[in-house]
Structures are given as C-alpha cells and as structure tokens.
Amino acid sequence: MSQNGRLAVRFLCLGFLLLLAPWAQAALSVVTTTTDLKSLVEAVGGNRVSVVSLAPAGSDAEDYAPRPQDLDRLRDARIIVRVGLDYDLWLDRMLRQTGNPALMRGGAGHVDSSYAIVLLEVKGAGLSDGGHSHGAGNPHYWLDPANAEIITGNIAEALVRLDPANAKHYEQRRIDFLTRLEQRIRLWQTQLAPLAGKPLLTYHNNWPYFARRFRLNFVGTIEPRSGVAPSPAALSVLIRRMRDEQVSFIVRHPQDPARDVDFLARKAGARVAILAASVGDLPQAKDYFSLFDTNVAALTAAYSESKP
Amino acid sequence: MSHTILKALVTSAALATAFASLPATAQSLTVATRLPGKVHLLPATLETTQWGWFDNAQPPVLTIDSGDTVIMETMMHAHNQIVPGKTIEELKKLRTDNPGRGPHTLTGPIFVNDAEPGDVLKIKINRIVPRAYGTNFNIPGMFGQFPKEFQDGQVKYLYLDMQRKIAEFLPGIEIPLQPFPGTIGVARAEPGRYSSVPPGEFAGNMDIRELTEGATLYVPVWAKGGLLWSGDSHAAQGNGEVNLTAIETAYKELNVTVEVLKGIKLDMPRIETPTHWVTMGFDKDLNLAWDGAKAQTVKYLAEQRKISADEAAKLMPKVSDCRVSQVVNIKKGIHCMNPKDLKVKSIPERPIAETKDYLVTVGKDADANKAMDNASMALIELLQQKKGLTRLDSYALASMAMDCRVGEMTGEQKSIHCLLPKSLWVTAKK
Amino acid sequence: MKEAIELLSLPFFASLILIGIHCQFGLQVLKRNVVFVDLALAQSAALGATVGFMQGHLPLTIGAYAWSLGFAWGAALILSLIRHAPKGIPPEALVGVLYVATTAASLLLIEKAPQGAEHLKQILTGSVLTVSPDELVHVVPLYCTIGFLLWLAARRGWFAQAGMAGWLADLGFYAAFGIVVTSSVAMAGVLLVFSFLIIPALVGLLWANTVGRQLTIGWGVGGLAAAAGLVASYLLDTSTGATMVSSFALFLGAALGGRMLADNGWEMRRVGKLLGNLVAIVMLVSAGWFIAKPRADQPLLDALEASWPALRQAYFSPQEMEIHADAENYVKRYAAEVVRLTALEASSLWETSSVDDEKIRKISSFQQSYNEMIKGERFVMQETRSRARERLRWPLAWVLLCACLALLSFPSKRPGWLAARLPQLMKPTDRV
Structure with a gap:
C-alpha cells in the first residue's frame, strides 16, 4: 500500500472514531448530592446517563465536607440533582465556585x-435574606x-x-420503574401492616415520611435537635413514656x-432496629428498592423479636 | 373531600379558645352598638380559614342576615412555594404557568341569608385595623413581574405606624399607609375548586388599592348565600404590585357590613368610593384586560350620564382615570376611576418626564404588556440611578408605592406611565 | 424524684471512679506541663480504631480495642521522648501537635473508609449519663491497679530519676494513661474527661502542699462538682456533659476566688470596693454604648428587662406599653396554634387510614404563616422598644455628662485609688 493509501486509511479510521465519539460521549453526566438520588437518576436514565454522588455511601450527607475533586465532578456535569430544603446547603457554595449558570438555581441543569x-x-x-427558607420542612422525603x-x-x-x-427512553424507563415500585410498595405495606400504629422511638428524626406511608407511630425522637444529646430529664421522660406506652x-x-x-433499650426492655x-x-x-427491603426486613424482625 | 378535612380539623375547644383570645382591644376599638345590623365576630383560625381555593361547596363558617356587620380577623399567608402536581406534564405546567403567589389564606366563607344568584352583594368597608407590622418579599427567581432579573431574594419587615399612617421603608423614605383587602370576593357559579390567585367576575384577588376604609364593593352573587371570603391583607400597595407583594400584613379587624341588593343587574364587580365609581377588567393579557375595563367603564358612563355607548366611549378618555392594578396574579388587572361629580372634565396628568412631584417613566409599545414591563423596569432602574437604592430595594419600593397609569391605548403605540411620588422622601427626622 | 435518683446514681458513681483515677494523673500532668496529653492519647486511640475498622474490625470489638490500644501506646512512646526535647521547646506545644496530627490522620482515613466509618466518632463522644454497669465492672479493677502503681511511683520518686530509668518510668506513665484515657473517653466524652483530669487537680494544688492532701481535696471537690452538675443537668433539662463541665468550672472559680481572698487576709472591705468599682465601670460602659447605639443590643438593659419586665414602664409610653403587650399576646396565641398544628400533623401521619396530602399542605402553609406572623409580632416588640430607647438616648447623655462634670469639679482626694490598689489585689502570693 502506498504512503498515501495508508494515510487515507488512517484518516478513515480517525473519521470513524470521530463518528463514534458522540456515541461514546452520549452518556449524560449527572451529579447528585446523595446516593438515593443517584439510584433514582440511574433508574430513570439507565445507560444513557453516568451518575456520581458527591456524598459517598455511608457518609452523613447533611454535614458533608466537599473535597477538591468534587469541583471537577461538578465542572463536567450537565445536570445537578439535589435534595434541597436545608439538607445539602454545602452545594450552593460549590456551585458558585464552578460558576456554571446552567447548574445554578433556576438553570436548565439544576434539579x-x-x-x-x-x-x-x-x-x-x-x-430570610437570600431567599433561603429555613426550617423548610423535614428533608428526608425520599x-x-x-x-x-x-x-x-x-x-x-x-x-x-x-x-x-432520548425523551422516549427516559419517560418509558420512569414509567416502568414506577410500575415496579407500586407493586413493591403494596408488598411493603402488607409486610409492615402488623406494625401500624405500634409505638416506636427513633434517634434522629429521619422517618416522618416513611412513617406516613406505612402508618408507623413514632412517639418520640431521642435527640432533641440534630446532633444534640438528650438531657437526663428528657431521658427520664422517654423512659417513662416507653414503659407507659x-x-x-x-x-x-x-x-x-x-x-x-442501647441505654434506653436496656432501661425499657426494648429492641433496637438499625x-x-x-x-x-x-x-x-x-439501591432504592433494596433500601426499603432492608428497612422493612429489619423492622419486621425487630417487631417479631419484641413480641413476648 | 373538603368536608372530611373540615370535619377532621374542627374541634370545638379550639374554636372556643380562639374566640376567647380575640384581643379585647379589637372589640373596644369599635363601638358595636353604632354598627348596622347584628354584629358577628369571626376570628381567623385553622377552622375558619380556607386555603388557596374558592369552592362554592365549602361549608360556611358563619351565617348572617342581610344588613349584618362582620368583624373579621385575617391571617397573613405564607409566601411559600407549596405546589401540587405529580406527573412530568403537571410539573412542567406548574413551572411554565408561573402560578403566582402561594395559595392565600382566606377567612370565610360567610353565608348571607337570602342572597341568590343574580343578586348583588353590597359590602361596605367600615373599618380596617392592621397589626403593627408588615412585610415585603422578593422570592428569588420565582414570582413577580421580573423573576429572571431578580434571582436573589429579600425580605423586609416594616413597622406600621398607624398614628402617623406611615411605614418607614428605609431611613428617610416613608410610605403612606392605606390598608385595603387585596382579596375579597364571593364563590363562583361553577362547581369545583379554583385557585384563589386570579381575580374575576366574583371579585377575589383584585388588589385594587381604592377599596379602603369607607369604600363599598358591589359584587354579583353567583352561588346561593354568596359565600364571602377575604384575605391577602395589605397595608399599602403600588399600582402594579410588580414584585408580587404589597406591604403584606394581617388584620386585627376587617369590619364590613353586608347587604343583599335585589333587582340590580351587574356582571362585574364595582367599587364605590366617596368620590368615584371604580370599574375594572381582568385578563392574562393586559391588552384584553384593558378591553374589559373599557367595556365596563363605557357601560357605567352610559348608565350614569344616560348617554349612548358611543358617546360614553368618546367621553371616557376625558373623565375616566385608569390604572394598572396588578400584573402578577395570572390575570392582570386594570381599574378605572369615574368621578361621581359630573362637572369634572379632566383626569390627573399622564406626564412623560419627571415633574415637580413625581419621578416618571413611560413605556410605549403596540403591546400593552410590553409597555407596562418597560415602564416599570425603567422606574426600578431610575430609582437605582437617581436615589441610590439597591436593586432589590428599588423593586420592593416600586411594588409598594409606584402608580402605573394607563395612557394612550388606542393607537399603534400604547403607553403606560409609571409615577413615584417624591413625597416619599422625607427629610430625615433623626 | 425516684426516677431521677435511678437515672443519676450510676453516672454519679462512674464520675467518682473517673475522678479518682484522673485526679491522680492530673497532678502529674500539671507538673509535667503536658495538659492536653489526654486529648492526644484519646485521639491516637481513635486513629487506631479507624485503622482497625479499615482492617475489618467493627468498633467496640476486641480487634478494634487492640488496634486503639496499640496506637495509644505508640503515642505514649512518642510522649515519653518529650523529656529529651531540645531546650526551650515547651512540651505542651509538642503534645498539641501530636493531637492535631492524629486528628487529621483519622479524618483522612474516615474519608477513605469504604462506608459507615462515620460512627467511629462515637469513640470520642461518650456520655456519662448512659454509662452501663458492664463498662464499670470492666474498668474498676483496672483503674485500681493503675492507681496503686501510680501512687507507688510518685511516692518512690521513680519519675524523678534521670537517664534510662526515668525514661522507662515515663513510658510506663504514658502507657498506663493511654489505657485509662481510651476507656474513660469512650465512657464520658473528651470534654468531661479533660475536666476530671485538670480541675480537681488544680483545686488540690491551690489549697494544699502535700500530694496526699491535694488528692483528698481534689477528690472531694470533684465529687461535689459532679453531683452538682448532674442534679443541675436534670433540673435545668440541659445536656449532662456540658453542664458538668460548667459545674466544674464554677467550682474552680470559687476555689480561685477563695484563694485570692485568703492570700489577702480575708479583707472584705477591699473586695467590696473592688467589686463596686467593677460595677461602676460596667454601668459606665453600658451607658456609653446605649448613647452611641440605642437600637443595638444592650446586654445589661436587656438582661434587666428580661428578668424584670416592669422596668419597661419606666421608659415606654402608655401607648407603647399597649402595643408591646398586644404583640406579646399575639405571639403566645400564634405559638399555641403552631403547637396544635404540629401535634395534628404528627398524629395524622398514622392515625387516619388514608393519606391526605391536602390536609398536610394546609397545615404546612399555616405553620409557615403563623411563624411568619410570630416573627412580625416579635419585630413589633423590638421596634417599639427601640423607639422608646431612642427617646431615652439624649436625656441619658445629659445625665451622664452632668455626672462627669460633677466628678471633675470635685476630684477625689485620693486620685488613682484603683490604679494603686489593683496590682496589690491581683499580685500572686509567694506560695507555690
């Protein structure tokens, strides 16, 4: 093959690669603040999106301290999905730093x-000033x-x-996901039905939405405010309530x-479900499904153990 | 649905405490015996207020006879962003519709015995006593006339000095107070729930600042009993209400006397002040709102002066003083003030440049909406340049005190004149 | 009452045990001038637990404990070398560096940990209130042994030895302290353990010269402070650790004041004059601040008004009184409504069989409205007060000016009284 021919082949290859490039790049890059949202974005986007959660699994997303690489992740992102309310306030400063108007509040890529x-x-x-609404509601709505x-x-x-x-793809996947979810919700509701109205206690107040869906009766929160340990008087009230109710x-x-x-469980003879x-x-x-599977299993297990 | 909610919410004990806690001063301020008819007290609680909707199937919280007086209390509504919707389409629609302010909290409904569809409800505002504070908000990038330009939020609390009838907005800037209910109205004829945001032939969220103490609202009755509501209590508001909020407050007392008038034909609400009759028109498009207001005004002038419609239309520009009530309630509003005194032959000026008393901006466009946008935005900018106010303060001040007057509306170039009285600037007293 | 005793007796007993051992260590720590050594050791132990966690040992297991002890002892080794630090380097500085370095290291490790490493912070956030009998059973024999050895070492003067023997004694000291701190911090938390360590020892040092007496006084005062702190925490409904630390600080303040008085031969008149002068200065500064900024926070006046609301009558006009009281009533009424709504929402989560979004939205909106209106009424209360205070501004300025003029025209016979007395009162005594 002549020199020119080889060159032509190379160009062809290059051209082919360039044609392929949009396919390779097609995955829409999405950044979420939490793993829950990551799971939901994956559920809707499937293989057309690549998702990163800023707060890693197992960390406390409410008090997350961003790292330098997170800024890079944000810079490459086309969409940012956040919990909102007062939950991921740390994101605002990062968004300002990246300075991409599409990702800012009100921008096309801000969810x-x-x-x-x-x-x-x-x-x-x-x-308050800046338009941020404090105490905007309990943020654990997922x-x-x-x-x-x-x-x-x-x-x-x-x-x-x-x-x-890809609009069709996304809408279809969402509908499929919701159909599956609806069946599972019914299953979870039947599994948790014996617990409906039964009094229970939580350490941190992250369960009101869960309680509402499954009719659980959380009679109290152990920590009076996020990150504050209960006082002895509060503990003695809790112990009395646990015994009375x-x-x-x-x-x-x-x-x-x-x-x-563990202290409260010991004092009042209760079980602990993690x-x-x-x-x-x-x-x-x-993922989002196994999150509820795990919790429903843990609750029913603790409930059956607690029965005399 | 709503019935079950109400049943769930009503607890007699709570109602009793609410009555007991109605401040004694509110009653002592008004000598009850001097008021016409029987006097009813209606405090605002969870049970006596409706939220966000007018629904003619809503069970009344109070029943009165024609000629009775009601001393109502009103609540401030939260400027929240609570919105319904689930499917993608609904969510999209919510965003594009720009739903106006969050649902209002409205005291009522009050059932008026004998009020039948086709009658007219005459509501005389005897007295308004606001609480001693008011607020003005800008919710960032959400509502108002210019959400894109004002991405940042601000909230200001103002002390309402009811003795001097002013509120100090900034040192040296005092806004005269003129309390009036932003929303007062009756149920629609159609069954079902309707957002409390757009005004209409049932009155509602008119935001017409002429409806103050001493004025009377005439509103056609569309459902049995009328079903009267009021809320969205304002202490003062500019014509235009551009950032969505006036000086928002709650009323300790909104004292109204309600009468049923039979045998009068009325298709749109009217307001009677000591000197004028106010006619109005509403529509999503300010051009069409103008058409509505014009039709109502022509009709009124023809009745008042016993002239033909054509003559009335010719007379209208000379005697009817039309203003832009608001442009932020989904349906924009224009209201026209028609003098009772037949000798009056002119209307207040439509200046095109700054005068001795006013800062002035003018917007001209074939489209009245654009003319209004241009005029009000120009005034907001003028305030920044001339008076050194911040962007958000200018926006807020314009919303609370600007007066947008309707100028030429017939030709190719429609004009809106926005005025801001220089008298707001008082020499610093401290 | 029975409940309180049931709840507080175990924590009190635990505090006594902890004070018993820490007071001993505290005297040594103060002597060596390595006050923050407990923080450094506790943090090293936490670092060890983190490393253990990354090796697959869950917290509070034997494996995790071994890792933390290993790291604590490693830190002990470093600490024992401090006595060989170059001259002029304060040991406290090195201890501080060790603390921040280990903290940073464990933060970095937690970040890299696969998942759930956040609960490692539990190692440093014990709470004496929720101490379990098992924990105490484990530590009592250990503390007794270590306490006895420490007493022996101090008595025999092992720590004072030079060379290799002295270094070994130091190593033993830090190693033992490492064991103690690792368990005590997990029981009572960093803040409280630090107070147990330093404050009783300081009080002992203030009031006694021999080690035996210092210990006795330290233990006694520590026990009292712990009891007071626990009871206060119960009565005031405040978190136990912080209340106990405050109680310890108050006891230390009293001991210091007493010491100063004792050194001055209990001369109450002098103290009275000093206090009088202090009050005068505070009043003068407050008045000055009031005249400069009547609308700003006035700490003294605000506090007086809060504890004695009738004071407002002195400078509010009748109309202002009325507006203020009216707003106050409305705040109460709205607050009651908010409480009612909160309860309604909580019960609606599980009581009714259907999920009613509409009702929840209405409640949310009303809660926001009420809170907004409460804010408005509070604003009114503040505004009326500010307006009244502004009126008071110039009269007060005149009074102050006249008072100053009067003072100037009748100068004190003994100028510079305060300046002459202050150093004398503040001067430390020769006693060490």
Whole structure:
C-alpha cells in the first residue's frame, strides 16, 4: 500500500472514531448530592446517563465536607440533582465556585428534587435574606417510596430538557420503574401492616415520611435537635413514656450513637432496629428498592423479636 | 373531600379558645352598638380559614342576615412555594404557568341569608385595623413581574405606624399607609375548586388599592348565600404590585357590613368610593384586560350620564382615570376611576418626564404588556440611578408605592406611565 | 424524684471512679506541663480504631480495642521522648501537635473508609449519663491497679530519676494513661474527661502542699462538682456533659476566688470596693454604648428587662406599653396554634387510614404563616422598644455628662485609688 493509501486509511479510521465519539460521549453526566438520588437518576436514565454522588455511601450527607475533586465532578456535569430544603446547603457554595449558570438555581441543569413534594414538619419562619427558607420542612422525603414518583418526575423533566433525543427512553424507563415500585410498595405495606400504629422511638428524626406511608407511630425522637444529646430529664421522660406506652422497639441508623439508644433499650426492655436512611448506609441497601427491603426486613424482625 | 378535612380539623375547644383570645382591644376599638345590623365576630383560625381555593361547596363558617356587620380577623399567608402536581406534564405546567403567589389564606366563607344568584352583594368597608407590622418579599427567581432579573431574594419587615399612617421603608423614605383587602370576593357559579390567585367576575384577588376604609364593593352573587371570603391583607400597595407583594400584613379587624341588593343587574364587580365609581377588567393579557375595563367603564358612563355607548366611549378618555392594578396574579388587572361629580372634565396628568412631584417613566409599545414591563423596569432602574437604592430595594419600593397609569391605548403605540411620588422622601427626622 | 435518683446514681458513681483515677494523673500532668496529653492519647486511640475498622474490625470489638490500644501506646512512646526535647521547646506545644496530627490522620482515613466509618466518632463522644454497669465492672479493677502503681511511683520518686530509668518510668506513665484515657473517653466524652483530669487537680494544688492532701481535696471537690452538675443537668433539662463541665468550672472559680481572698487576709472591705468599682465601670460602659447605639443590643438593659419586665414602664409610653403587650399576646396565641398544628400533623401521619396530602399542605402553609406572623409580632416588640430607647438616648447623655462634670469639679482626694490598689489585689502570693 502506498504512503498515501495508508494515510487515507488512517484518516478513515480517525473519521470513524470521530463518528463514534458522540456515541461514546452520549452518556449524560449527572451529579447528585446523595446516593438515593443517584439510584433514582440511574433508574430513570439507565445507560444513557453516568451518575456520581458527591456524598459517598455511608457518609452523613447533611454535614458533608466537599473535597477538591468534587469541583471537577461538578465542572463536567450537565445536570445537578439535589435534595434541597436545608439538607445539602454545602452545594450552593460549590456551585458558585464552578460558576456554571446552567447548574445554578433556576438553570436548565439544576434539579431541586423537593419541588412539588408534600413536605412534612414545615416550621419555616418565612424567608430570610437570600431567599433561603429555613426550617423548610423535614428533608428526608425520599424515605416515602411514593415520593419517588415526584422525584423521578423532576429528574426526568431535566433529562428530557437536556437530552430531548432520548425523551422516549427516559419517560418509558420512569414509567416502568414506577410500575415496579407500586407493586413493591403494596408488598411493603402488607409486610409492615402488623406494625401500624405500634409505638416506636427513633434517634434522629429521619422517618416522618416513611412513617406516613406505612402508618408507623413514632412517639418520640431521642435527640432533641440534630446532633444534640438528650438531657437526663428528657431521658427520664422517654423512659417513662416507653414503659407507659409499651414502646417495644427503637430505630436508629448506623451513624447514630449506639450508646444512648442501647441505654434506653436496656432501661425499657426494648429492641433496637438499625435502619438505613440512605442507599449505602448498610451494605444490603444497594439501591432504592433494596433500601426499603432492608428497612422493612429489619423492622419486621425487630417487631417479631419484641413480641413476648 | 373538603368536608372530611373540615370535619377532621374542627374541634370545638379550639374554636372556643380562639374566640376567647380575640384581643379585647379589637372589640373596644369599635363601638358595636353604632354598627348596622347584628354584629358577628369571626376570628381567623385553622377552622375558619380556607386555603388557596374558592369552592362554592365549602361549608360556611358563619351565617348572617342581610344588613349584618362582620368583624373579621385575617391571617397573613405564607409566601411559600407549596405546589401540587405529580406527573412530568403537571410539573412542567406548574413551572411554565408561573402560578403566582402561594395559595392565600382566606377567612370565610360567610353565608348571607337570602342572597341568590343574580343578586348583588353590597359590602361596605367600615373599618380596617392592621397589626403593627408588615412585610415585603422578593422570592428569588420565582414570582413577580421580573423573576429572571431578580434571582436573589429579600425580605423586609416594616413597622406600621398607624398614628402617623406611615411605614418607614428605609431611613428617610416613608410610605403612606392605606390598608385595603387585596382579596375579597364571593364563590363562583361553577362547581369545583379554583385557585384563589386570579381575580374575576366574583371579585377575589383584585388588589385594587381604592377599596379602603369607607369604600363599598358591589359584587354579583353567583352561588346561593354568596359565600364571602377575604384575605391577602395589605397595608399599602403600588399600582402594579410588580414584585408580587404589597406591604403584606394581617388584620386585627376587617369590619364590613353586608347587604343583599335585589333587582340590580351587574356582571362585574364595582367599587364605590366617596368620590368615584371604580370599574375594572381582568385578563392574562393586559391588552384584553384593558378591553374589559373599557367595556365596563363605557357601560357605567352610559348608565350614569344616560348617554349612548358611543358617546360614553368618546367621553371616557376625558373623565375616566385608569390604572394598572396588578400584573402578577395570572390575570392582570386594570381599574378605572369615574368621578361621581359630573362637572369634572379632566383626569390627573399622564406626564412623560419627571415633574415637580413625581419621578416618571413611560413605556410605549403596540403591546400593552410590553409597555407596562418597560415602564416599570425603567422606574426600578431610575430609582437605582437617581436615589441610590439597591436593586432589590428599588423593586420592593416600586411594588409598594409606584402608580402605573394607563395612557394612550388606542393607537399603534400604547403607553403606560409609571409615577413615584417624591413625597416619599422625607427629610430625615433623626 | 425516684426516677431521677435511678437515672443519676450510676453516672454519679462512674464520675467518682473517673475522678479518682484522673485526679491522680492530673497532678502529674500539671507538673509535667503536658495538659492536653489526654486529648492526644484519646485521639491516637481513635486513629487506631479507624485503622482497625479499615482492617475489618467493627468498633467496640476486641480487634478494634487492640488496634486503639496499640496506637495509644505508640503515642505514649512518642510522649515519653518529650523529656529529651531540645531546650526551650515547651512540651505542651509538642503534645498539641501530636493531637492535631492524629486528628487529621483519622479524618483522612474516615474519608477513605469504604462506608459507615462515620460512627467511629462515637469513640470520642461518650456520655456519662448512659454509662452501663458492664463498662464499670470492666474498668474498676483496672483503674485500681493503675492507681496503686501510680501512687507507688510518685511516692518512690521513680519519675524523678534521670537517664534510662526515668525514661522507662515515663513510658510506663504514658502507657498506663493511654489505657485509662481510651476507656474513660469512650465512657464520658473528651470534654468531661479533660475536666476530671485538670480541675480537681488544680483545686488540690491551690489549697494544699502535700500530694496526699491535694488528692483528698481534689477528690472531694470533684465529687461535689459532679453531683452538682448532674442534679443541675436534670433540673435545668440541659445536656449532662456540658453542664458538668460548667459545674466544674464554677467550682474552680470559687476555689480561685477563695484563694485570692485568703492570700489577702480575708479583707472584705477591699473586695467590696473592688467589686463596686467593677460595677461602676460596667454601668459606665453600658451607658456609653446605649448613647452611641440605642437600637443595638444592650446586654445589661436587656438582661434587666428580661428578668424584670416592669422596668419597661419606666421608659415606654402608655401607648407603647399597649402595643408591646398586644404583640406579646399575639405571639403566645400564634405559638399555641403552631403547637396544635404540629401535634395534628404528627398524629395524622398514622392515625387516619388514608393519606391526605391536602390536609398536610394546609397545615404546612399555616405553620409557615403563623411563624411568619410570630416573627412580625416579635419585630413589633423590638421596634417599639427601640423607639422608646431612642427617646431615652439624649436625656441619658445629659445625665451622664452632668455626672462627669460633677466628678471633675470635685476630684477625689485620693486620685488613682484603683490604679494603686489593683496590682496589690491581683499580685500572686509567694506560695507555690
């Protein structure tokens, strides 16, 4: 083959690669603040998206301290999906640093997945300067599986906006996901039906949405405020309540201090169930479905143990 | 659905405490015996307020006779972003619709005995006593006339000095207070729930600042009993209400006397002030709102002066003083003030440049919406340049005190004149 | 009451045991001037537990304990070398560096840990309130042994030896301290253990010269402070660790004040004059601040008003009083509504059989409204107060000016009284 021929072949190859390049690049790069949202974006996007969660599995996303590489991840991202409310405030400063207007609040690639969620425990004392609403509501809304309908709606809307070519794909996947989810919710509801209305206690207040879906009666929270240990007076009230109302088990999530929970369980003769509040908190909770599978299993196990 | 909610919410004990806690001063301020008819107290609680919707199937919280007086209390509504919706389409629609302010909290509904569809409800505002504070918000990038330009939020609390009838906005800037209910209205004819945001033939969220103490609202009755609501209590508001909020407050007392008028034909609400009759029109498009207001005004002038419609249309520019009530409630509103005194032959000026008393900007465009946008934005910018206010303060001040007057509306170039009285700037007293 | 005793007796007993051993260590630590050594050791132990966790040992298992002890002893080795540090380098500085370095190392490791490593922080955040009997059973014999050895070492003067023997004694000291701190911090938390270590020992040092007496006083005061702290924490409904630390600090303050008085021969008149002068200075500064910024926070006036609201009558106009009281009533009413709504929402989560979004949204919106209105009423209360205070500004300035003029025209016979007395009162005594 002549020199020219080889060159031509090379060019052809290069051209072919360039043609392929859009395919290779086609995966829409999405950054989420938590693993739960990552799981939901994957559920909607499938192989057309590549998702990274800033807060890694098992970390406390509420107090996450961003790392330098996170800025790179954000720079490459086309969409950022966040929990919103007061949960991932640390993201705002990072977004300002990257300075990409599309990712800023109101930009095409900014998804606040709390939009249109029915919020619980809205204590908000109105807007403060900067328009941020403090006490905007309990942020653990992904723990009501039915809320996935709204969350994935917000996600799918943004995916379709930035990648209209795959709109059908995203919408179909979302519907498939929701259909499967609906069946599972019914299953979980039957599994948890014996626990409905039974009093239980939690360490951190991350369960109101979960409680609402499955009719669980959380009579109290051990920590009075996030990160504050209970006072002796509060503990003695809790112990009395546990004895009076026959609270038979306490839930905590792996990051919560074991000491206080074990102390109360010891004093009142209750069981402790360790639940995952986010995907990846427990090794079994690998994605959004197994998150609930794990929790439902842990709750029913603790309940059957607690029965005399 | 709503019935079950109400049943779930009503607890007699709570209602009793609410009545007991109605401040004694509110009652002592008004000498009850001097008020016409029987006097009813209606405090605002979870049970006596509706949230976000007008629904003519809503069970009334109070029943009165024609001629009775009601002393209502109102709540401030949260400027939250609570929105319904689940499917992608619904979510998309919510975003594009720009749903206006979050649902209002409205005290009511009040059932008026004998009020039948086709009658007119005459609501005389005897007295308004606001709480001593008011707020003005800008919710970032969400609502208002210019959400894109104002991505940042601000909230200001203002002390309402009801003795001097002013609120100090910034040192040396005092806004005169003129409390009026932003929303007061009756149920629609159609069954079902309707957002409380857009105004209409049932009155509602009119945001017409002429409806103050001493004024009377005439509103057609569309459902049995009328079903009267009020909320969105304002202490002062600019014509245009551009950042979505006036000086928002809660009323300790909104004192109204309600009468049923039979045998009067009315298709749109009207307001009577001591000197004027106010006619109005609403539509998503300001051009069409103008058409509506014009039709109502022509009709009124023809009735008042017993002239033909054509003559009334010719007379209208000379005697009817039309203003842009608001442009942020989904349906924009224009209202026209028609003098009772037939001798009046002119309307207040439509200046095109700054005058002795006013800062002035003018917007001209074939489209009235654009003319309004241009005029109000120009005034917001003027305030920054001339008076050195911050962007958000200018936006807020314009929303609370600007007066947008309708100028030429017939030709190719429609014009809106936005004025801001220089008298707001007082020499610093401290 | 029975409940309180049931709840507090075990923590009190645990505190006594912890004070018993830590006071002994505290005296040594103060002598060596390595006050923060417990923090450094505890953090090293936490670092060890983190490493253990990454090797697959869950916290609170034998494996994890072995790792933490290993790291604590490693730190002990480094600490024992401090006595050989070059001259002029304060040992405290090196201890501090060891602390921050181990903290940083464990933070970095936690970040890299696969998952769930966050609960390692539990190692450093014990709470004496929730101590279990098992924990105490484990540590009591250990502490007794170590305590006895420490007493022996101090009595025999092992630590004072030079050369190899002295270094070995030091190594033993830090190693033993490492064991103690690792378990005590897991029981009572870093803050409280630090107080147990330093404060009783300081009080002992203040009031006695011999080690035996210092220990006795330290133990006694420590026990009292712990009891006071626990009871206060119960009565005031505050978190136990922080309340106990405050109680210890108060006891230390009292001991210091007493010591100063004793050194001055209990002359109450002088103290009274000093206090009088202090009050005068505080009042003068407050008045000055008031005249400069009547709208700003006025700590003294605010505190007086909070504890004695009738004070407002002195400078509010009747109308302002009325507005203020009205707003206060509304705050109460709205707050009650918020409480009611919160309860309604909580019960609606599980009581009704259907999920009613509409009702929840209404409750949310109303909660926000009420909270906004509460904010508004509070703003009114503050505004009326500010307006009243602004009115008070110039009259007060005149009064102050007149007072100053009066003082100037009648100068004190003994100028510089305060300046002359202060150093004398503050001067440390010769006693060490």
